[in-house]
Amino acid sequence: MRKRFLIILTIVICLMSIATFALSYIAAKESIEQLILERANTRLSMIVQGFSNIANDIDIYSYINFSHESISITKDSFSVFQYGTSRLDEESQKVTVIKATKGGYNFTLNVDLEAETGIYIAPFKRIIITIAAVFAFIFAVAGILFINSVVEPISCLAKSMAKITSHNLRERIPIPKRKDEISQLIKTFDSMLDDIEGSYTRLKTFVDDMTHDIVTPVQILEGYRQLIERHGKNEMIIDEYLDVSKIQLYRLKEMTTSLKAAFLVEKRRRVEFADASEITMRNVAFYRTLYTNIHFDASVKKAVRLPIEAMDFERIENILLDNAVRHGAEGGRIEIALNENELIIRDFGRGMAKPDAAFDGVPKFPEEDGLSEGAGIGLSIIKRFSEEYGFSIDLQSTPGSGCQFTIRFPER
Structure with missing residues (x-):
């Protein structure tokens, strides 16, 4: 039983750790992606405002992450400005496109969201793995303590029950000091053993005494039978034998009734x-x-x-x-x-x-x-x-x- 519980506990810990890691990773990734997109929109807005206002001297290059982003500014299908990585596949589903228009100019910012998210989420992976490991350790310790406090007493109870037979009904299970359902179960079992031992002892004594008691009338009847065989069919002896037989047979009948009653289940009628x-x-x-x-x-x-x-x-x-x-x-x-x-x-x-x-x-x-x-x-x-x-x-x-x-x- 203990081994089975440990196997189940191990499986549960693994599943819980995987589930914790997966859910935490998904939540962290979604949050980082949302933050990256918000920052990209903000930077594009600043570029649009600075480019449209001649009085502002804006450094577009400083607003672009060259490794994972590219920007293009067009007007009437003519390219006015373009900057960013040439490795960026603008047609890929992994690339997020952010567009804005102002003063006849079209601004397009391409962001490799997956690559940029990977940079920020790497530290979070280590944190998530550490938290999942700590959680698994705590859960494992709690599970082992639970097994020792619940399964171990039940195993001891089962082993003690297996040792108890009609020859050692005096055997009792030690009651633990703690007051919980297990100790109450052991108390109830010991109390049941007390009742069984008492009933078995009384029944054994009763049957032994009854067996001894049955011998007397049988011996009396056997004695009269032998007397008749020795003296022949003497009417006086036969009459006496019949009278004695009537009494002794009645006693045997009463003893038989009592013996049957001794095996009845004791219950309130x-x-x-x-x-x-x-x-x-x-x-x-x-x-x-x-x-x-x-x-x-x-x-x-x-x-x-x-x-x-x-x-x-x-x-x-x-x-x-x-x-x-x-x-x-x-x-x-x-x-x-x-x-x-x-x-x-x-x-x-x-x-x-x-x-x-x-x-x-x-x-x-x-x-x-x-x-x-x-x-x-x-x-x-x-x-x-x-x-x-x-x-x-x-x-x-x-x-x-x-x-x-x-x-x-x-x-x-």
Whole structure:
């Protein structure tokens, strides 16, 4: 890019220098020709006046430039006086003829305008060439400074961009001290890299955790399959296997949905109002069917509509209910309350060790029973939804006393 700019700059300088010289030369030549003709007319007028007045003693020879001019005075086709260079071709287009008549005398002054102009314009040529050279030098210096100040940072930016891959997203471009569009472009690019790095890190962590989480239900299903193979078609084992399969397959379905959502482009959605009452009643009925040994105490206000897409609200509720089931007390109780602007889900299980950091995607539940894997994944999804839809999340938890999640939407 720099080489291309230098070539273009050189061409522009040459063209500008030629144009400057040509225009200046033409203007100077026209001015000199006009001045020569004016002086020639003046001299001829003085000759006419002096020749017509006998009292005046005029030296005609002193008014004529012998090298490039000639004068002739005639009367009635008779030559009275003639003086000047014999080399002058009076029929040439380069010769300018000036005529005057007085007292029956015809005065003719022939001027070789091109030759006489050449004498005067020679110094102007040197001046014009010097000015054009100075102008070209100034323009070249300004162009090089422009290239160094604009093209060089862009070239560095392009080289730095080429080095950045998914393996070195921490790479940043140094921001120049000057405050111009280039520095603003670099700041914007670095800010974009920060967003990309954050999204890539969150996505990688999410996929790693999700992959780990999928292993558990698959291992459970595989264990029951092997149990059936060893003990034959025992109806009690088959019934238990079907119950477990129902739960684990539901979990796999939820994980798949979450995994797909992780690859969606993050953008502000058009706000819709979900029928929160209907969704909550449907979810409670579903969980009661899945987990018959857990008591679901639901208090749902009718006709509650919240500013969120129905699918997203259902995902949030399923994440909280699933966490309550997984980390609540065995055969215990889960409370669900839906009011005008808030959803409350409470369990009475183990609680969280660090509730203040529950939404960063890292599990915070105690691990003594091996069921804590992936516990923070769903909560990080809820946090993303809170940033998108503008609701607040309140978590109250103490290890051994359970958790209470409160999702609160702004009042309308």
